Structure formats: structure tokens, C-alpha cells
Amino acid sequence: MDIAGSGAAIVLVAFYNVKALGVRYLETALKKGGYRVITVFFKNFNSKNPQMTNDTEIGLLADIVKREQPLFIGYSVMSSMYLETVDSVINGVKALCPDVPGVCGGAYATMFPERFLKMGVDFVIRADGEISMRRLADALLQKGDYSALPSLCYMKDGQPVINEIGDILTDIDGYGMPAIECENAYFIENGRLTPGDPQCSALSYEIIASRGCPFTCSYCCCVNLRRLFPKGVKYVRERSVKSVIDELLIVKKKFKKLVFIHFYDEIFPGKPGWIDEFIKEYKQKIHLPFTIWSHPKAVDGEVLKKLVGAGLTEVIMGIQSGSERVRRDVFHRYETQDEIIRATQTIKEAGVFWASYDFMLQHPFETIEDLRQTYFLVKELREPFELQLHGLNFLPGTDIVDMAIEQGIVTRERMEEIMYAPMSEQFRTYWKQEDDPLGQLWYRMTYCLQFKGLRRRIEQYENDPMAHKEEINALYQKAVKKFNLRYYKKKLNIVFRRVFGITG
Numbered sequence: 001m002d003i004a005g006s007g008a009a010i011v012l013v014a015f016y017n018v019k020a021l022g023v024r025y026l027e028t029a030l031k032k033g034g035y036r037v038i039t040v041f042f043k044n045f046n047s048k049n050p051q052m053t054n055d056t057e058i059g060l061l062a063d064i065v066k067r068e069q070p071l072f073i074g075y076s077v078m079s080s081m082y083l084e085t086v087d088s089v090i091n092g093v094k095a096l097c098p099d100v101p102g103v104c105g106g107a108y109a110t111m112f113p114e115r116f117l118k119m120g121v122d123f124v125i126r127a128d129g130e131i132s133m134r135r136l137a138d139a140l141l142q143k144g145d146y147s148a149l150p151s152l153c154y155m156k157d158g159q160p161v162i163n164e165i166g167d168i169l170t171d172i173d174g175y176g177m178p179a180i181e182c183e184n185a186y187f188i189e190n191g192r193l194t195p196g197d198p199q200c201s202a203l204s205y206e207i208i209a210s211r212g213c214p215f216t217c218s219y220c221c222c223v224n225l226r227r228l229f230p231k232g233v234k235y236v237r238e239r240s241v242k243s244v245i246d247e248l249l250i251v252k253k254k255f256k257k258l259v260f261i262h263f264y265d266e267i268f269p270g271k272p273g274w275i276d277e278f279i280k281e282y283k284q285k286i287h288l289p290f291t292i293w294s295h296p297k298a299v300d301g302e303v304l305k306k307l308v309g310a311g312l313t314e315v316i317m318g319i320q321s322g323s324e325r326v327r328r329d330v331f332h333r334y335e336t337q338d339e340i341i342r343a344t345q346t347i348k349e350a351g352v353f354w355a356s357y358d359f360m361l362q363h364p365f366e367t368i369e370d371l372r373q374t375y376f377l378v379k380e381l382r383e384p385f386e387l388q389l390h391g392l393n394f395l396p397g398t399d400i401v402d403m404a405i406e407q408g409i410v411t412r413e414r415m416e417e418i419m420y421a422p423m424s425e426q427f428r429t430y431w432k433q434e435d436d437p438l439g440q441l442w443y444r445m446t447y448c449l450q451f452k453g454l455r456r457r458i459e460q461y462e463n464d465p466m467a468h469k470e471e472i473n474a475l476y477q478k479a480v481k482k483f484n485l486r487y488y489k490k491k492l493n494i495v496f497r498r499v500f501g502i503t504g
């Protein structure tokens with residue numbers, strides 16, 4: 001460790017995410033630079049109904065800042081969906097600790113640095129923060145000149161200065177491992193402060209083996225983040241197998257209740273050399289049940305079979321719509337119906353215990369005919385599977401936002417209101433259910449298809465759903481109950497696999 005930081009404190013704040021991979025990587029980088037890092041997990045992840053923060057919680061964070069007198073506070077702003085809380089925290093802490101600079105980073109801050117500068121945040125760092133944040137810390141500590149630092153954004157003479165993105169590694173092993181147990185950690189939730197890293201008592205561990213995604217979906221920021229990357233820097237970057245396995249070996253030792261691993265790569269790496277080495281090492285040294293995210297165009301039967309042998313239990317895959325028109329023209333997803341159906345067959349034939357398919361339904365681009373086509377595609381998917389039916393959130397900076405405005409679906413003003421609506425509304429949109437009566441019936445019928453016991457019954461109504469409203473609604477209520485029950489069965493099965501070391 002070099003001594004540039006000489007133990008100066010830096011406070012990092014993660015919002016609604018106690019696993020917060022980005023912040024954990026930053027902690028490692030700053031500690032290597034000789035800084036003392038205090039990591040605050042500000043509220044827990046709640047995918048259904050996250051609660052706004054309040055003055056008590058902001059006060060608890062401000063107390064830490066007052067006590068530690070850090071060089072700066074780093075706010076990790078990954079998603080726009082929590083901005084209501086993020087803004088309250090930034091403004092609240094600024095009012096209570098006016099002399100401590102604020103720095104924002106993360107996916108959302110990378111796309112909209114000016115927004116934070118204009119609200120009084122001192123700096124924004126775009127893209128990977130490991131090197132840039134450390135360089136900013138050194139400059140502030142040594143009262144040096146930071147003005148030309150790559151990726152840094154700040155205000156000068158009342159105008160935002162947005163430096164080019166740089167200081168990014170292609171070989172991401174160079175960033176080291178994320179902090180598995182943050183040394184000086186606090187968790188703030190329900191108006192209380194709890195010392196310690198909340199991740200360590202978890203049953204699962206979340207890891208990434210790569211960064212970036214090769215696809216270009218219009219509703220996702222990945223393609224927009226890629227466009228910001230400097231020319232010549234690879235956007236999709238894998239870690240070495242060794243670094244992934246070394247991280248998991250430490251986790252196995254530290255996490256007493258560990259049951260399974262989530263790989264949160266946008267798309268799990270599939271390169272021939274990498275995957276073979278991974279399978280060999282994971283099977284030999286880790287051998288815990290694990291889940292991955294995939295894509296219909298990335299599913300490979302031979303690879304999946306080998307991954308199942310190493311412990312793969314679940315594949316989560318986006319399908320998003322059963323309408324080829326919506327997928328291609330609206331979502332910019334170019335897989336065909338056949339490719340999707342084949343991918344689900346491959347997943348089943350590879351022996352993957354659980355397949356979970358995501359759809360985004362009931363948005364202004366979708367017609368009743370599109371919903372009907374989704375129902376008929378889902379009927380063709382190889383069983384068994386779980387369906388996650390979501391609504392569509394318009395995320396700032398994504399391509400679908402401009403499409404909706406250009407096509408006259410919403411005005412720019414209305415779009416701003418939608419994208420920056422209160423948190424509760426945004427999460428209601430995420431879990432939205434159809435409100436057109438016929439659309440609602442197609443939605444509910446689609447949902448029922450994931451249960452074998454309900455399938456044959458629901459199929460009787462597909463010629464004329466409106467004539468069977470009550471029957472469909474009754475079956476849907478049953479399906480919702482089954483969904484909850486099945487969730488617990490699935491978790492139990494995974495624990496069972498862990499205890500008895502069963503794979504495949």
C-alpha cells in the first residue's frame with residue numbers, strides 16, 4: 001500500500017443496495033491508495049415498494065460525516081428511480097455539513113453529470129471510478145490541480161466542465177476485488193443506524209465476472225453508456241477466471257450462511273477458453289449453486305450443460321415481448337420467435353433446474369394484438385418456467401425516450417414528468433398491470449401459462465377472453481397464490497442442493 005492517502009477519511013454512500021458492487025470496488029481502490037473508507041449502505045433494496053428517506057436517516061448519515069470529517073462524500077447514483085431520496089440526502093447533508101465536498105458517480109450520474117453540478121454537488125466522475133476517484137482524492141488532499149483529470153466534471157465560472165472519460169482499464173483485474181466485508185460499514189434503515197456490513201449475513205453473494213453488454217436494447221442504458229466510452233477502449237470486459245475464483249474462495253470462508261451465488265453480469269461471459277477454465281475451477285473449488293443472466297442469442301447448449309455440472313441452477317433471460325414488431329422496432333432486440341423458443345428448449349435440455357423469463361408489457365407502444373402474440377409465444381416456450389411480467393419504465397437517456405417523443409406518444413414535458421415522478425409512482429409503473437379490460441385479460445392469461453395445472457383451463461378461453469372474464473380472473477387469483485408458494489419451494493430446493501452438494 002502506498003501512503004498517498006495517509007489515512008484521510010472518505011465516506012461512500014450506496015442507495016437501496018447493500019450489495020452495491022460499484023461502491024465495493026471503489027472502497028478497494030481508495031484503500032489501496034492509503035485512504036480510510038467509511039461505507040454507508042443507505043436503505044435496503046426493495047424491488048416492490050421502496051420507502052422514501054426522512055430527516056432522521058439523513059441526520060444519522062450527517063452525524064457520521066461530522067465525526068469522520070472526510071475529504072469528501074461519494075454518492076453512488078446507479079439508478080434514476082431513487083432520485084427523490086438521493087436528492088434529499090445530498091441536500092440534507094450539505095445543509096448539515098456545508099464544508100464537506102460531495103462527489104457523485106454511477107450509471108445515472110455518468111449520463112447526467114450537469115444535473116448534479118447544477119444542484120450544488122462539487123464533482124461528478126463518469127464511468128469506472130477506481131482510478132479517477134483516487135486521483136481526485138490525492139489532488140484534494142495535496143491541494144493540487146484537479147482541473148484536467150480524466151472523467152472529472154465540475155463547475156467553473158458558473159459553467160459545467162465535463163472532461164473526457166479516461167483512466168479506464170481494459171484488463172479489469174487491475175481494479176482488484178470488491179470489498180467483500182467493508183471495514184468501516186454502517187447500514188441505515190427504518191430510522192436506525194446499524195454498524196457492520198449487512199452483506200456478510202446474507203445467504204447469497206453477488207459477483208460480476210465481466211462489465212458491459214454487447215446488445216443495444218432501447219429501454220436500457222447499456223448502449224448509451226457504451227457510446228460515452230472513449231474510442232479504442234473495449235466496453236465488454238471480462239475478469240480472469242483466477243480473479244473470480246479467488247474472490248469466491250474468500251467469500252466461502254467469510255460468509256457463514258452462504259447458500260448460493262448470483263452472477264450479475266449483464267450477459268454471463270461465454271468465450272470458449274474462458275468458460276472452460278471457469279467451469280473446471282468453479283466445480284473444483286467453489287461448487288455452490290449459482291444463477292446467471294442470459295440472452296436468447298447467447299444461449300449455448302453445450303456450455304449450459306457444463307455449467308449445470310458445475311452448479312448452475314437458474315438462468316434468467318429477457319424475452320420482453322412476444323411480438324416481433326415490438327421487439328425489433330421498439331425494443332431494438334433482433335432475436336426471432338424461433339430463436340427464443342429454441343433458447344428455452346436448450347435451457348431445459350441442458351438440465352437447468354429453474355428458468356425465469358422477463359417480459360415488459362403494457363406500454364404505450366403495445367397494441368392488444370401485441371399482447372395476444374405474447375400469450376401465444378409464451379405458450380410455445382419450453383416448460384417449466386417462471387414469468388416475471390413487468391411494465392416499462394422510461395429511463396432517462398435511453399433511446400426509447402426519444403422514440404416515444406418523436407412518435408408523438410408523449411410530449412417532452414410529459415416525458416420529463418414520467419421519468420422523474422415520485423419513487424412510488426415509478427415502482428408502480430415497474431409492476432404495472434394492464435388497465436384496458438381486454439389487455440388485462442391477455443396479461444392474466446399469459447401469467448397463468450406458467451402453471452401446468454392452470455394451462456389447459458386457460459387455453460379454453462383464448463378464442464374469446466371477454467366472454468370468460470370471471471373464469472380468467474379466478475384462475476389468475478389462483479396463479480398469484482401459486483407464484484408465492486412456488487417461490488418458497490424454489491428457495492428450499494436451492495438450500496437442499498447446497499446442503500447435499502447436488503448439481504445438475
Ligand code: B12
Binds near residue numbers: 046073078265
Ligand atoms: C448488476 C445490476 C443490478 C444488480 C445490482 C447488484 C449489486 N450487487 O450491486 C441488481 C439486480 C440488484 C440491480 C437492481 C437495480 N437496477 Co440495476 N443494474 C445492474 C447492471 C447490469 C450492472 C451494475 C454493476 O454492478 N456494474 C458493475 C459495477 C462495478 O459498476 P458500477 O455499479 O457502474 O460502478 C462503477 C461506476 O459506475 C463508478 N461509480 C459507482 N458509484 C460511484 C460513486 C462515486 C462517488 C464515483 C466517483 C464513482 C462511482 O465506479 C464504479 C466502479 O467502477 C447495470 C447496468 C450498467 N451497465 O451499469 C444496471 C442498472 C444500473 N440498473 C438499473 C436499474 C433501473 C435497476 C433497478 C432500479 C431495477 C428495479 N426496478 O428494481 C434496481 C436499482 C438498484 C439500486 N439500488 O440502485 C439501470 C439504471 C438506469 C436508471 N436510469 O435507473 C441500469 C443502468 C440498467 C438499465 N436498465 O439501464 N441492478
Ligand code: SF4
Binds near residue numbers: 214217267
Ligand atoms: S441485454 Fe440486458 S443488459 Fe444488455 S442491453 Fe439488453 S437489457 Fe441491457
